[in-house]
Amino acid sequence: MKQKRLFLSKISGKLLPKSQFCAVSYLxxxxxxxxxxxxxxxxxxxxxxxxxxxxVRESRDExxxxxxxxxxxxASGKSDKAIESWLQALNIYRLIGDLKAQGxxxxxxxxxxxxxxxxKEAEDPMRRRLAIARDTQDFQGQIFGLNNIGxxxxxxxxxxAAAQTxxxxxxxxxxxxxxxxxxxxxSNLGLATVRLGDYNKAIKLLExxxxxxxxxxxxxxxxxxxxxxxDAYLAAGNYQDTIGTYxxxxxxxxxxxxxxxxxxxxxxxxxxxxxxxRYERAFDLLEQRLTLATESENLAEKLKSFESYAxxxxxxxxxxxxxxxxxxxIILARTLEDSKREVLLLDRLTQMLKLSKxxx
Numbered sequence: 001m002k003q004k005r006l007f008l009s010k011i012s013g014k015l016l017p018k019s020q021f022c023a024v025s026y027l028x029x030x031x032x033x034x035x036x037x038x039x040x041x042x043x044x045x046x047x048x049x050x051x052x053x054x055x056v057r058e059s060r061d062e063x064x065x066x067x068x069x070x071x072x073x074x075a076s077g078k079s080d081k082a083i084e085s086w087l088q089a090l091n092i093y094r095l096i097g098d099l100k101a102q103g104x105x106x107x108x109x110x111x112x113x114x115x116x117x118x119x120k121e122a123e124d125p126m127r128r129r130l131a132i133a134r135d136t137q138d139f140q141g142q143i144f145g146l147n148n149i150g151x152x153x154x155x156x157x158x159x160x161a162a163a164q165t166x167x168x169x170x171x172x173x174x175x176x177x178x179x180x181x182x183x184x185x186x187s188n189l190g191l192a193t194v195r196l197g198d199y200n201k202a203i204k205l206l207e208x209x210x211x212x213x214x215x216x217x218x219x220x221x222x223x224x225x226x227x228x229x230x231d232a233y234l235a236a237g238n239y240q241d242t243i244g245t246y247x248x249x250x251x252x253x254x255x256x257x258x259x260x261x262x263x264x265x266x267x268x269x270x271x272x273x274x275x276x277x278r279y280e281r282a283f284d285l286l287e288q289r290l291t292l293a294t295e296s297e298n299l300a301e302k303l304k305s306f307e308s309y310a311x312x313x314x315x316x317x318x319x320x321x322x323x324x325x326x327x328x329x330i331i332l333a334r335t336l337e338d339s340k341r342e343v344l345l346l347d348r349l350t351q352m353l354k355l356s357k358x359x360x
Contacts, residue, residue, distance in 0.1 A: 063092035067105065074112060083112040103132040103141060110148060119156055126152060143173050143181035147188055154192060163192040180221075183212030187225040190232065199236040206232055223252040223261040230268045242272045263289060263301060270308055274315065282312055303332040307345065319356040323349065 070085035086109045093101040106129035113122035126148050133141030150165035166189035173181030186209035193202035206229040213222040226249035233242040246268040253262035266289045273282040286308055293301035310325035326349040333342035 060092070060096060060098070063089040063096075063101070066092070067108070070108060070112075074108075074115065079112045079115040083109055086112065099132055099136060100138070103129050103136075103138070106132070107144075107148070110152075114152070114155075119152060123149065123152055139172055139176045140178060140181065143169050143178060143185060146172070147184055150188055150192065154188075154195065159192055159195040163189060163196060166192055179212055179215050180218075183209050183216065183221060183225065186212065187221075187228055190225075191228045194228070194232045194235055197235075199232055202232040203229065203236065219252045219256045220258050220261065223249045223256070223258060223265070226252070227261055227264045227268065230265070234268060234272055239272050239276050243269060246272065259292060259296060263292060263304075266292075267304075267308070270312075274312055279312065279316065286312065299332055299336055300338075303329050303336065303338075303341070306332065310348075314352050319352060322352060326352070 066085045066089035070082040070089070073079070073082035073085060086105050090102060090105045090109070093105060106125040109125040110122045110129065113119070113125070126145065130142065130145035130149060132138075133145050146165050146169035150162045150169065153159075153162035153165060166185055169185035170182065170189055172178075173185050186205050190202045190206035190209055193205060206225060209225050210222070210229065213225045226245050230242055230246040230249060233239075233245055246265045249261055250265035250269065252258075253260075253265055266285050270282045270285050270289070273279070273285070286305060289308070290302065290305040293305050306325045306329035310322045310329060313319075313322035313325060326345055330342055330345045330349070333339075333345060
């Protein structure tokens with residue numbers, strides 16, 4: 001019982017714990033997920049379902065149990081079940097009037113929908129979480145909520161709206177002198193600025209973000225910003241700084257066993273080395289990538305590895321080997337039921353085969 005009370009006191013505190021703030025904020029970057037078709041259902045309709053009387057009678061402790069149960073379900077890949085658990089917990093928190101706890105659960109529900117790639121449904125709970133943070137003058141919650149919404153907008157391709165959202169987060173973080181919030185918000189704003197094509201501005205923002213990141217002992221956050229900065233250098237055609245920056249991100253990610261940033265850094269390095277003709281190094285990195293994907297039994301990452309191999313062999317004019325890797329990637333796309341990726345790969349393979357006939 002004591003442990004459950006402690007959990008909820010953290011929910012209800014004015015500031016979220018730093019580890020939770022960084023971990024949840026970062027998680028939303030890690031978005032190499034397979035889309036799952038689903039109809040959009042407004043979260044308000046879900047919350048207004050008739051409540052089971054036994055659920056209404058559940059105590060604050062029962063809501064805490066449901067929250068932890070949902071987190072375990074999310075970790076095991078059962079995102080739909082996790083959302084169901086959190087919706088139950090949310091109903092209880094609403095009945096007992098715990099506004100701060102509702103804010104945390106809205107965060108979790110948004111994460112669940114992101115895991116399912118149901119971005120339209122994810123936006124509603126994220127905006128509700130932000131509204132609660134504003135109502136309660138929870139500045140760290142506002143920073144956190146704005147960064148989540150901005151990240152979602154990036155995923156949806158709404159780069160201008162994302163940049164505006166991150167800019168608001170930067171302003172709040174600066175006003176309250178929140179170091180973690182400044183680093184996170186500037187890093188995200190820099191990434192949005194890369195997407196908008198203003199590479200010089202993006203580089204300045206990300207270099208500033210890196211200063212704040214290094215003032216906190218969070219290697220995962222630093223690696224993420226380094227990867228963002230690598231993206232900016234790569235887009236600007238500055239391959240020397242690109243390789244050095246991605247290399248730093250890769251070293252940090254290996255130390256922390258941060259697979260998401262490790263794979264992302266490898267991808268950036270492969271592109272950079274391939275662009276300047278360092279094919280042997282690119283192949284070495286791709287071998288590391290495929291090993292990581294195989295060891296973790298991550299089919300989506302194996303697919304990306306095969307696709308990268310295919311592109312590299314195609315660039316070298318080795319069309320038979322490139323075809324082999326394209327076909328392996330297509331098989332995995334079908335296994336994952338990723339029809340969009342399958343169509344794209346089939347189109348690339350067709351175009352390559354036409355090109356190979358021209359060069360015979």
